[in-house]
Amino acid sequence: xxxxxxxxxxxxxxxxxxxxxxxxxxxxxxxxxxxxxxxxxxxxxxxxxxxxxxxxxxxxxxxxxxxxxxxxxxxxxxxxxxxxxxxxxxxxxxxxxxxxxxxxxxxxxxxxxxxxxxxxxxxxxxxxxxxxxxxxxxxxxxxxxxxxxxxxxxxxxxxxxx
Amino acid sequence: xxxxxxxxxxxxxxxxxxxxxxxxxxxxxxxxxxxxxxxxxxxxxxxxxxxxxxxxxxxxxxxxxxxxxxxxxxxxxxxxxxxxxxxxxxxxxxxxxxxxxxxxxxxxxxxxxxxxxxxxxxxxxxxxxxxxxxxxxxxxxxxxxxxxxxxxxxxxxxxxxxxxxxxxxxxxxxxxxxxxxxxxxxxxxxxxxxxxxxxxxxxxxxxxxxxxxxxxxxxxxxxx
Numbered sequence: 417x418x419x420x421x422x423x424x425x426x427x428x429x430x431x432x433x434x435x436x437x438x439x440x441x442x443x444x445x446x447x448x449x450x451x452x453x454x455x456x457x458x459x460x461x462x463x464x465x466x467x468x469x470x471x472x473x474x475x476x477x478x479x480x481x482x483x484x485x486x487x488x489x490x491x492x493x494x495x496x497x498x499x500x501x502x503x504x505x506x507x508x509x510x511x512x513x514x515x516x517x518x519x520x521x522x523x524x525x526x527x528x529x530x531x532x533x534x535x536x537x538x539x540x541x542x543x544x545x546x547x548x549x550x551x552x553x554x555x556x557x558x559x560x561x562x563x564x565x566x567x568x569x570x571x572x573x574x575x576x577x578x
Numbered sequence: 579x580x581x582x583x584x585x586x587x588x589x590x591x592x593x594x595x596x597x598x599x600x601x602x603x604x605x606x607x608x609x610x611x612x613x614x615x616x617x618x619x620x621x622x623x624x625x626x627x628x629x630x631x632x633x634x635x636x637x638x639x640x641x642x643x644x645x646x647x648x649x650x651x652x653x654x655x656x657x658x659x660x661x662x663x664x665x666x667x668x669x670x671x672x673x674x675x676x677x678x679x680x681x682x683x684x685x686x687x688x689x690x691x692x693x694x695x696x697x698x699x700x701x702x703x704x705x706x707x708x709x710x711x712x713x714x715x716x717x718x719x720x721x722x723x724x725x726x727x728x729x730x731x732x733x734x735x736x737x738x739x740x741x742x743x744x745x746x747x748x749x750x751x752x753x754x755x756x757x758x759x760x761x762x763x764x765x766x767x768x769x770x771x772x773x774x775x776x777x778x779x780x781x782x783x784x785x786x787x788x789x790x791x792x793x794x795x796x797x798x799x800x801x802x
Contacts, residue, residue: 489719498657515760529772
């Protein structure tokens with residue numbers, strides 16, 4: 417577990433600089449130097465008066481298993497939300513007035529967010545999960561399109577492997 | 579005197595209290611509340627409000643009676659893969675993994691570029707699609723999630739259903755009022771659940787997912 421700082425909450429009280437035994441909290445980027453941070457130390461977390469520092473785990477537990485019947489109904493909704501997103505996107509381009517395009521834009525975003533939420537609850541919540549590894553592996557094997565960013569997929573598999 | 583509850587955000591209209599801020603005097607019965615009155619918290623139309631009654635406990639179908647879906651799940655479409663990847667990019671961002679977030683964004687951009695165009699639909703046809711979803715897909719999905727005690731899925735379905743209801747509410751209003759609905763006002767979308775709000779200021783917290791307003795974004799007006 418290493419420390420991370422939420423810049424939006426940090427009020428520059430600097431207590432983390434006083435207490436860090438390795439100087440990991442004092443950097444020019446505002447982020448904590450992960451290489452210097454002592455795993456699980458948490459002194460900065462407890463001392464920060466604005467609660468801007470938290471610990472991020474190196475490893476995550478396996479994800480909750482999803483029942484096939486739940487996945488089937490969730491999949492129906494992710495399909496329809498994605499479809500609606502695309503239809504709103506088309507309206508955003510073609511609607512005859514600014515207000516109509518703005519409304520279509522809002523609803524396109526809204527539909528995407530609902531699709532994302534349904535999909536993440538369909539076994540793809542955690543980037544480090546086995547499901548994500550399997551998905552990336554299958555895509556690397558099956559997608560023949562030249563434009564598919566293979567290197568990105570391969571790199572992700574390495575970086576996220578637990 | 580009866581009470582009526584907004585199914586989206588939980589705001590309660592109490593006939594005894596009325597809503598003096600909106601010119602509705604205490605003691606005004608529900609039937610006399612103007613049809614174009616909207617929920618003061620989330621903007622839902624009057625027609626979606628429900629009378630407050632203790633609901634009959636709903637019989638939850640036992641998991642075993644649900645049809646087992648033995649056939650393999652259909653493959654994810656490119657549109658779904660795009661949404662999956664943007665969501666995983668967000669997940670990486672929350673873990674301060676900027677590199678991984680960027681890589682997922684690359685994958686998402688690829689899938690997005692491969693989404694086939696479909697037969698265009700107008701606002702009314704989209705309204706009908708979402709209404710259909712609210713009538714059949716959401717209730718079926720919520721029953722299945724409840725039967726399997728899958729509260730994570732139930733959470734996503736509950737938010738999605740509420741947001742879909744708001745979309746239906748707004749699309750219905752747009753059908754009647756047209757562009758005037760957005761005259762001199764703003765459109766906001768909650769970055770977390772997708773709740774859409776029309777008004778001058780975003781609500782302090784999202785009425786659906788309760789996130790604070792710093793996570794609620796305004797849709798920019800087109801530059802003239």
